[in-house]
Amino acid sequence: MRINEWPLSDRPREKFISRGAEALSDAELLAIVIRVGSRGKTALDVARALLQRYGTLRGVFKASVEELSTNYGVGKSVGVQIQVARVLGERSLKEKLDYGPSLESPRDAERYLMMHLADSEVEIFGCLFLDTHHRLIAYEDLFRGSINSATVHTREVIKRVLDLRANAVIICHNHPSGETEPSRADVSITVRLKDALSLIDVRLLDHIIVGNGHCSSLSEKGLI
Secondary structure (H helix, E strand, C coil): CCHHHCCHHHCHHHHHHHHCHHHCCHHHHHHHHHCCCECCECHHHHHHHHHHHHCCHHHHHHCCHHHHCCCCCCCHHHHHHHHHHHHHHHHHHHHHHHHCCCCCCCHHHHHHHHHHHCCCCCCEEEEEEECCCCCEEEEEEEEECCCCCCCCCHHHHHHHHHHHCCCEEEEEEECCCCCCCCCHHHHHHHHHHHHHHHCCCCEEEEEEEECCCCEEECCCCCCC
């Protein structure tokens, strides 16, 4: 039976309108993005199959358009729609950092960094460059490493700080293993950068480690 033949209260789009996103499962929300099914399969069937194959919504979003299009009922156009949904979410979070209040709490930064870094299979070391009011000037990926480590060059971080005229920074990197407990190397890098930045009167506010579904703040752990 097609979705448009279901009772109105059971259709994902109508349920979203009448009851809000909280009333819908991940599969139902994804079905709205997919819009139409394929022969013998509704959009909800296709969404459930994608979630079963990739495990989570993040797993679905991590897949490329080419990979998504290999699934039954998902051509390139639907793959693009799914990836557009991911990009819009990431840009919305980035926009909140760009135009939002000062970053006195790591929460807003963590939400953006989770979407940007959590699914990377290699370590990426990045930096949020902030102005005198701790508002975002720019975010940049600075170094990429193997699955185990990223080589961080202090002079390159300093150069970008000076180029962007930043007054404070939040550094970050991901752990592809999913664990967020800081290693000795993480603490050492943090101390080294904090000392170097202090020489040019720039504050290191935090070092955020991104894992699988959660983050760790070295500032909140008292390690900065």
